[in-house]
Amino acid sequence: xxxxxxxxxxxxxxxxxxxxxxxxxxxxxxxxxxxxxxxxxxxxxxxxxxxxxxxxxxxxxxxxxxxxxxxxxxxxxxxxxxxxxxxxxxxxxxxxxxxxxxxxxxxxxxxxxxxxxxxxxxxxxxxxxxxxxxxxxxxxxxxxxxxxxxxxxxxxxxxxxxxxxxxxxxxxxxxxxxxxxxxxxxxxxxxxxxxxxxxxxxxxxxxxxxxxxxxxxxxxxxxxxxx
Amino acid sequence: xxxxxxxxxxxxxxxxxxxxxxxxxxxxxxxxxxxxxxxxxxxxxxxxxxxxxxxxxxxxxxxxxxxxxxxxxxxxxxxxxxxxxxxxxxxxxxxxxxxxxxxxxxxxxxxxxxxxxxxxxxxxxxxxxxxxxxxxxxxxxxxxxxxxxxxxxxxxxxxxxxxxxxxxxxxxxxxxxxxxxxxxxxxxxxxxxxxxxxxxxxxxxxxxxxxxxxxxxxxxxxxxxxxxxxxxxxxxxxxxxxxxxxxxxxxxxxxxxxxxxxxxxxxxxxxxxxxxxxxxxxxxxxxxxxxxxxxxxxxxxxxxxxxxxxxxxxxxxxxxxxxxxxxxxxxxxxxxxxxxxxxxxxxxxxxxxxxxxxxxxxxxxxxxxxxxxxxxxxxxxxxxxxxxxxxxxxxxxxxxxxxxxxxxxxxxxxxxxxxxxxxxxxxxxxxxxxxxxxxxxxxxxxxxxxxxxxxxxxxxxxxxxxxxxxxxxxxxxxxxxxxxxxxxxxxxxxxxxxxxxxxxxxxxxxxxxxxxxxxxxxxxxxxxxxxxxxxxxxxxxxxxxxxxxxxxxxxxxxxxxxxxxxxxxxxxxxxxxxxxxxxxxxxx
Ligand code: HEM
Ligand SMILES: [Cu+2]
Numbered sequence: 001x002x003x004x005x006x007x008x009x010x011x012x013x014x015x016x017x018x019x020x021x022x023x024x025x026x027x028x029x030x031x032x033x034x035x036x037x038x039x040x041x042x043x044x045x046x047x048x049x050x051x052x053x054x055x056x057x058x059x060x061x062x063x064x065x066x067x068x069x070x071x072x073x074x075x076x077x078x079x080x081x082x083x084x085x086x087x088x089x090x091x092x093x094x095x096x097x098x099x100x101x102x103x104x105x106x107x108x109x110x111x112x113x114x115x116x117x118x119x120x121x122x123x124x125x126x127x128x129x130x131x132x133x134x135x136x137x138x139x140x141x142x143x144x145x146x147x148x149x150x151x152x153x154x155x156x157x158x159x160x161x162x163x164x165x166x167x168x169x170x171x172x173x174x175x176x177x178x179x180x181x182x183x184x185x186x187x188x189x190x191x192x193x194x195x196x197x198x199x200x201x202x203x204x205x206x207x208x209x210x211x212x213x214x215x216x217x218x219x220x221x222x223x224x225x226x227x
Numbered sequence: 228x229x230x231x232x233x234x235x236x237x238x239x240x241x242x243x244x245x246x247x248x249x250x251x252x253x254x255x256x257x258x259x260x261x262x263x264x265x266x267x268x269x270x271x272x273x274x275x276x277x278x279x280x281x282x283x284x285x286x287x288x289x290x291x292x293x294x295x296x297x298x299x300x301x302x303x304x305x306x307x308x309x310x311x312x313x314x315x316x317x318x319x320x321x322x323x324x325x326x327x328x329x330x331x332x333x334x335x336x337x338x339x340x341x342x343x344x345x346x347x348x349x350x351x352x353x354x355x356x357x358x359x360x361x362x363x364x365x366x367x368x369x370x371x372x373x374x375x376x377x378x379x380x381x382x383x384x385x386x387x388x389x390x391x392x393x394x395x396x397x398x399x400x401x402x403x404x405x406x407x408x409x410x411x412x413x414x415x416x417x418x419x420x421x422x423x424x425x426x427x428x429x430x431x432x433x434x435x436x437x438x439x440x441x442x443x444x445x446x447x448x449x450x451x452x453x454x455x456x457x458x459x460x461x462x463x464x465x466x467x468x469x470x471x472x473x474x475x476x477x478x479x480x481x482x483x484x485x486x487x488x489x490x491x492x493x494x495x496x497x498x499x500x501x502x503x504x505x506x507x508x509x510x511x512x513x514x515x516x517x518x519x520x521x522x523x524x525x526x527x528x529x530x531x532x533x534x535x536x537x538x539x540x541x542x543x544x545x546x547x548x549x550x551x552x553x554x555x556x557x558x559x560x561x562x563x564x565x566x567x568x569x570x571x572x573x574x575x576x577x578x579x580x581x582x583x584x585x586x587x588x589x590x591x592x593x594x595x596x597x598x599x600x601x602x603x604x605x606x607x608x609x610x611x612x613x614x615x616x617x618x619x620x621x622x623x624x625x626x627x628x629x630x631x632x633x634x635x636x637x638x639x640x641x642x643x644x645x646x647x648x649x650x651x652x653x654x655x656x657x658x659x660x661x662x663x664x665x666x667x668x669x670x671x672x673x674x675x676x677x678x679x680x681x682x683x684x685x686x687x688x689x690x691x692x693x694x695x696x697x698x699x700x701x702x703x704x705x706x707x708x709x710x711x712x713x714x715x716x717x718x719x720x721x722x723x724x725x726x727x728x729x730x731x732x733x734x735x736x737x738x739x740x741x742x743x744x745x746x747x748x749x750x751x752x753x754x755x756x757x758x759x760x761x762x763x764x765x766x767x768x769x770x771x772x773x774x775x776x777x778x779x780x781x782x783x784x785x786x787x788x789x790x791x792x793x794x795x796x797x798x799x800x801x802x803x804x805x806x807x808x809x810x811x812x813x814x815x
Binding site: 026027028029031033036037040041043044045047048050051052055058059062063064065149150156157158160161162165169 | 341342409413414416417420421422423424425427429447448449450451452454455456458459462466467468469470474483485486487488491494495498
């Protein structure tokens with residue numbers, strides 16, 4: 001992108017080559033500003049979720065009452081025997097699928113396929129909506145069974161507290177992601193990026209956020225439902 | 228967020244970017260310089276409120292029970308709001324929002340931050356957080372009195388002032404502040420990483436930018452812990468969850484909590500809180516390095532080491548937090564671990580101090596006002612750093628924790644030192660920001676009275692701490708072990724504090740008077756090398772550089788290079804026209 005204004009022609013190799021690359025002029029990373037900024041934001045957001053999860057582990061260990069058994073609490077019956085973790089398995093599957101459609105949207109963006117990009121982003125958003133709806137269903141079920149942030153019939157009160165707080169915070173991220181996806185998707189459709197040099201970089205930036213939200217879910221899933 | 232082609236990357240077509248109306252230019256401005264000034268003025272304004280609060284605390288301590296309007300409740304409110312405002316709303320906002328905004332694009336040779344609109348939102352969110360915070364003085368029950376560390380259970384139980392509304396507003400205000408900081412911080416980091424001008428390698432950046440850059444990264448990684456603890460405390464308060472609240476009897480009533488862990492809050496708080504002290508310290512380190520180098524007409528000693536020390540301190544600051552919790556009850560092995568990491572941090576810190584002193588060594592020192600403040604900083608910082616070594620050792624900390632010794636430590640290191648740098652920096656860049664010169668004599672008076680006055684305040688506090696005077700007490704009560712003289716010392720400290728506060732008037736008079744009728748400033752009054760002094764206009768216009776962006780050919784510290792007619796070579800001078808100095812942009 002920039003000719004070397006450095007007063008040197010020697011390119012060092014090895015470890016000092018790496019540090020030399022990062023400290024070259026103008027840009028440390030060969031990516032657009034928006035993408036660099038999204039990466040940094042996600043790093044910061046990682047710390048938020050890590051704090052939440054570590055706090056959750058800590059209260060779980062410190063709680064004085066017994067911790068509820070997740071496979072019983074999160075079971076759902078379709079007429080017959082309750083099937084443990086069935087809803088959550090579906091939700092996880094949906095979210096992972098949405099990462100797939102997102103990745104395809106990014107690909108189509110790079111191929112400048114405006115309509116396909118739009119539809120794939122739209123599909124991703126819809127999968128996100130169904131995830132949030134199922135989460136709402138799960139919350140409703142738990143609330144009907146008497147689970148509250150401050151108490152629950154199954155054991156330690158911290159169960160409900162951390163469950164609602166952390167899945168709620170994650171659900172908010174998904175909701176924001178859905179809105180973000182839809183805004184960008186409709187801009188794609190209206191040809192906004194086509195007019196600006198046919199540059200679909202933003203689709204990838206949106207994708208970064210979406211994959212991140214997915215990844216976080218995998219951790220929440222493991223810590224809440226499998227532990 | 229959508230398009231990343233912001234004005235910082237456009238070489239030409241600047242003219243129609245210049246906003247015309249007053250509102251667009253000075254209120255809803257997206258210009259980093261205007262935003263910087265908005266941040267700066269707001270921060271200094273709340274800082275003055277916090278100063279006022281500290282004076283009320285001092286009045287009570289120096290002359291107990293003389294003043295009717297100070298009772299135990301209001302005393303705790305003053306303490307809490309004083310600490311929180313000074314640490315977060317003044318210093319963090321001023322160094323990063325103020326100096327960060329002003330200096331990063333100018334020193335890196337960019338036209339603006341990468342996302343100016345978000346940068347503007349950052350200021351308005353900050354202002355909102357300040358308004359929410361100040362509103363807590365006027366709600367029923369008043370501001371919170373939980374102490375700036377906001378430890379539960381007491382923070383949200385009856386008996387602590389402000390449980391009605393104050394603590395709620397405090398937590399909400401912090402959350403809004405964190406959002407504001409994140410919007411600004413993402414901009415600062417991305418601008419430094421991705422939007423430097425040609426030739427400006429990372430290893431040619433002035434240390435001011437380095438300090439602000441690393442501090443911003445610390446902020447982006449540390450504030451999450453504060454956000455999470457604020458959210459959890461809000462849950463405990465409003466939904467009756469028990470994250471931090473154990474089963475407890477509060478004033479004979481059972482508030483209904485069960486099984487939470489107050490220590491968890493302390494860990495989260497200090498995981499934020501210790502990096503926070505470096506969020507304030509690192510920009511000060513960076514700026515002071517530049518002030519020393521410019522006014523001593525010498526290159527900074529050990530530039531590379533200075534950069535790596537900043538990075539090392541930044542990294543280490545995430546693994547020392549529990550040295551604030553030695554007395555909270557901790558496994559001795561943890562105490563050992565945190566004492567060790569804490570003492571290791573002293574190594575890069577000491578390297579920096581040596582390098583500052585060695586920069587002065589045989590320099591051509593001009594004792595102008597910014598230089599006085601910079602040298603003053605070296606004194607106060609060494610002083611506070613040494614007491615940190617005492618407190619870092621578990622066994623020495625046990626008796627000293629929660630005494631005035633700790634108060635003395637952190638005021639030397641995090642109160643006085645950064646504030647001296649703030650003043651030095653304001654005097655140093657005043658000619659560029661306003662286009663006028665400040666009054667040198669007034670500035671010198673301001674320095675000496677502030678510097679000596681703060682010593683008169685904080686030096687005796689070490690001694691009080693050794694005697695066992697407890698911290699955060701409204702009145703001494705049943706403390707027979709303290710001699711009468713402790714009270715006399717307290718009165719003396721109060722008088723010094725009133726004196727120092729009064730002398731700050733000199734600063735404001737100087738600033739306001741000079742802005743109106745000061746001498747017109749030279750574009751580069753200090754003969755400095757860095758880009759901000761090379762702008763075509765003083766003060767710089769929107770877009771900073773006129774039609775063409777600068778091109779950098781050397782590091783920021785080519786002072787007194789032998790064989791060149793001037794004693795400084797600006798960063799834009801190509802190697803054909805001047806001897807190559809000791810350029811660390813080149814791999815050697
Ligand atoms: C060599 C460096 C340092 C060491 C070893 C050190 C060590 C400590 C220790 C052990 C404490 C806890 C004392 C107690 O509560 O019993 C403490 C408190 C504190 N330190 Fe430092 N420190 C160092 C540098 C700094 C710096 C550079 C800053 C800020 C710029 C700072 C700001 C503070 C603050 C604000 C507190 C008090 C927090 C509170 O309890 O309210 N320290 N320090
Ligand atoms: Cu600390």
